[in-house]
Amino acid sequence: MNLIFIFKNLRFLILPILTLSLLFVVGEQPEIIQAASREDNNYYRKPSKRPISMGMGMGIGIWLSGGFNINPKPDYYITSGNELSIVTNSVRSTASFTENPFEPLTHTWYQRKEDDPSWSQVPNSNSSSLKVKTNQLGTTYYQLHDHYRGIFTSENYYSNVAAVHVTSRDVPAKSLTVNVDTNYIYNSTNTFNNDTAFANATPDPQNSTEEVTWSVSDPSLATIDSNGKITAVPGKEGSFFVKGTIINKDGTEASDTKLMNVGGGLFDQKVRAGQRVTFSIQGFDNATRDNDYNNIKVQWYKKSKDDKQTTALSTPTNPFEYTTDITSSKDDGEKYYAIIKLKNKELRTSYGLLTVLPALDSKVVLTDKQKNTSFKNETDTDNYLNNVVNGDIIEYTMNLNNNSNHNLLNTHLKTYLSLGTEINSITIDGKLTTDYESISNTNNSNKLIDIDVNELKMGAHHQVVINTLTRGIKKEMEFASTPSFTGTDSENNSYQGIGSKLHLKYITNQIIPHIKDIQFESIYSFENKGLKYRTSDTNSPNNVISIDDERRKKNPVKFYLNQPKPFLKDGKIPLAATLDFCRNGIIYPLTNKFLIADSNEDQTFQSINWNKDEGLLLQLNGTNSTAGKYQTTLSWNIEDTI
Template identity: 30%
Template sequence: MKKKRQILISTLFSMMLVFTAMSLDQSNFDKSAPENKIISKIIPTATTAKAAVTPYHTPTADPIILLFIWLSSGYNLQPENQYTYVNNPKTLYTDSGRSVVDALLGLLSSPHYTWYQSTDGQTWTQMSQTTKELTVTPTKVGTVYYQQMTRWYGLIPGLLDTIVYSKVAFITTFPSPINATALSVKANDNYLYNNQSSAATTYVTGTPTPNNATGNITWKVSDTSLATVDSRTGLVTANTSSKSGTVRVTGTMSNSDGTSVSGYVDIKIGGGLDDQTVDEGKKATFAVQGKFDEKPTNVVWHKVDTAGKDTVVTNNNSDVLTYTTANTVYATDNGTKYYAVLTVTSGDSTTTVTTNKANLSVRKNVVPDVSVNNTIFNSSYEDHNSENTIINNVAENDKVIHRITVKDSNLNSALTRAEIQIKLPKTSVIDNVKVNNQNFTDYISVSDPDNNQGTILTLRNLNFVTTKDFAIEINSTVGKNETLSFDSTVSANGYDTSGNLLGQYLPAQNLKLNFADNSINLQANDWSYKTINSYTTDTLLDRDKIESSHLEVDDKRRNKQALTLYLSQKNPFKSDEKVLNSEMRYYQQDGSYEVLNENGTLVSETVNGQTLDSVAWQDHEGPKLFIGNSVHEAGNYTTQLEWSLIESIS
């Protein structure tokens, strides 16, 4: 039959509840003149033209271009849809080219341009303009469609001619200007070569918001020594003097009212390969940069050693445009160079492109890269945190295991020897030490000069020449301790071949032993209720929130008997001699409640072996204050609640 005994001080802790009562207080479009500028190319995300359009001729497919080598003929700059207003001129820009084969067959031919227009998207008429660019000045509102034919021929048209047709573009005319509020910019290619006989080019384009804005775009670059840009068309041309870097191309759309918006895109200028820097023992990867509509038919990689010897190297990568070295060696690889030769075959024509020679720098890093990790276990009594860095309820004669790993990740490290120090309770007896699963005896133990409750165990002469990774296990038996806890810190001192100290290396977390004292500590925290006026009646008040638990419990009992925790109220809320007409109600999770009194209300209970947890009530449970029906005098009302623990014994 179970008996109950009350812990010596049943009113272990009391808390102050504070309550305040106070008296009731009775108290349209821009109309400016159009500009005479010619607009650059704009790419709208949507069009206002709704009619189905039948081109004058089926547009030629986009050309296939390998870097700047044309494998097929076509347009690399299509005429783009434009928006304008009455009497404001607009220009359609185009650019086209021939394949290597077509160019060889028509060496003496030159391009001739023909424009076609349609007002309904069905019926087309040939225009009188024969220029590459087409500028029109609309005189009325509406949409007109345009298509260009480019034909290369010599003295005798029709003999080995090359003919390409552009895509259809429209110019839509509004009665008044439409201003842009933003501009997005992109480039067809974000990498241009700077080391070829022909200058590499690309086009930048702008998309305004709204997409039917009628303003004009102009272009500029941040560094003309890297690349230039046609201010009207957005044609970016890289330098051919092998100067590398990143150039910013900025587009600015000017509105008819004098305002403007800008956007930019960055384009990298280089010779195809970037220099690489790696630590010794690591691989280096070189990748040919640039846009490729089709991969080259052949790519050969070369290595040039520090003596200038050029050797073809075997590329084992599945991507022929990427080459990865073997693990680098400082003595033989630092300062070597790599380059690639790309072969492009189109029909009977073969062209080669050679990248720049990219430098390989190998860092010989001798700085130790040491990591230390430690954990602790009690094989006699399992009570630890999830990280295994704290063991609790440690008692005399418990078997404690320290596990420490020390690793130097730098293969070239100057660290050749290390000492491991660990602080242990002075009553601990070392049973054995293992290093990499082998018994280890080269250690000493001395008193800790900074802590009279501890000793310092030092493992000496760990040889980092033969291995870079050590797993250490220290087995000890704990004696009787006077303190409640002990911090068991670990450190590793690293030395070079001359005995110079290279550094002290610490783990991220220290270890802690919490010794059993068979105690339970409670700390009660105050809380309060909100202010009411003199005529507040029949009202249930919630507690104000607090940061911590309402009752903080530190249960250090190793043998945990069952407990019951009670909360009681012996005195009413008072302010001096004034008594508040109220009652403290303790609410359960199901919504039921009991009125607190001197007999106590059950708050929580445990079973044998269970830890008593801190008390932190949810908003809908715990003590709430009920204000009764009367006139309340102003004042600060307080009361005391008492917590009691009762332990069950058999």
């Protein structure tokens, strides 16, 4: 008989005073606010044209003209008494910035009520974003004036007009769409000012009244503030998601994500020997070829794998992309970079590493299969094994065939195994071998098995069998690996054969309960009799115990509960109450272990929830208790009945 013991805390408060809340619900008709039309007289000054970016909004930071690259949304909806932010950002042309880099910038916001034709300045509003307090129902219009003022120059830009509609009723968002002004930001502060981006979100319906909160999936790569401004972490490279979330007043949620990249401007590239590959400076797309590059110079460089030689490369037709010559294995490890210059501004990209993979030869063939020799599952195939558990023997069979017109020397077979897997034996053509290497990667929870097969001559065949023992499975998970083998011919050209992807689904072969801490209603000073119920978060439809039943063979089980210790305050003062269990209106004490759920043969054990007046209840015994917090620990036992 297997026993599983789980201990969770129960807590509640006894309050010396009575707190009473009354809620009056009054029926009312829905309030509808329509956005006003954008007539010419509906702005303080005519909005400036959108600035032109050489990167077409792709983040390179080269602006051919100035203006607002981040404009306010046309309409904002919010309930009275809440606060919202109107976010903007303006830019100057790169040429203007180069000639006058220290021009001061002032922000001035203007506003107009819907029933008042005159505009007025918003007090204390010298910022690119505006916090709007919404105390009155109706619509107010806002527009921002950005003024770049130099000694000999003056640039004025006006944003689009934003209408803020204040309503008395909440409108929940059903869905959300997130967008960003660029999908790539640079990981260093440079003279092109391209280490930031902006995220925005559009809810459905568009008159949703809740604000968006922002987050990123990996704060080590980039951060995001409450206004949606994304800033790269210096020196970091990688991909991350920007997430916008709306939590409605009714508890429902709407969210969306957008994939972004951060780096130094170039991605590493992989290519098969005999092929070309293209490095592209991030922040530019094909449309930039139509722009005027007279003032921009791009020079590409190649650095040898030993870092001893740097070669200046000829400038291609599209200077923001460089395509290599036909590659071979000797090019593996070379690094490429570019330097972009605009007058006195300069940006040097990061290195883009070139990895040259062995050429694929259709006559160099690898076939593979796997088998669970410990358990037969009807859904298993040669390439997919289901419900693999600790202790299972998994056997991999790899067949290597050289049907080409060259001998392969220095042949190696490589495959990945789950990190905890143990190797029982490896044979080549039926003979045991120890000529292999196992390299663990804890970050990816796998290990690389590299087997030296030595030589594979023309027309030859080798069979490699890897016999393994499954270990280290602590949770349900999927694992996949694609075996491959490589060899070189007499001229040191590399060739590769790739097998089929092998999948395994691992399970723990256990019942895993997830038990919530349980809290009861507060007991007030005048109460000493009757029942106290659990708080709503542990009442149906919410589960008190969520069950993951990952057993391969589902025997009947029983789930027991008992209370080994009384409720205590400060670990010593007992509560004048008992914990009971109610089923079908009958109260049972928990002084001994009590059966709360069970299952039958071949039945998945279900999660457990109780209605408010069922399950665990607190029975006051007629004596007053002192104010404070009382808690106890329960014992939950799952027993296999076979």
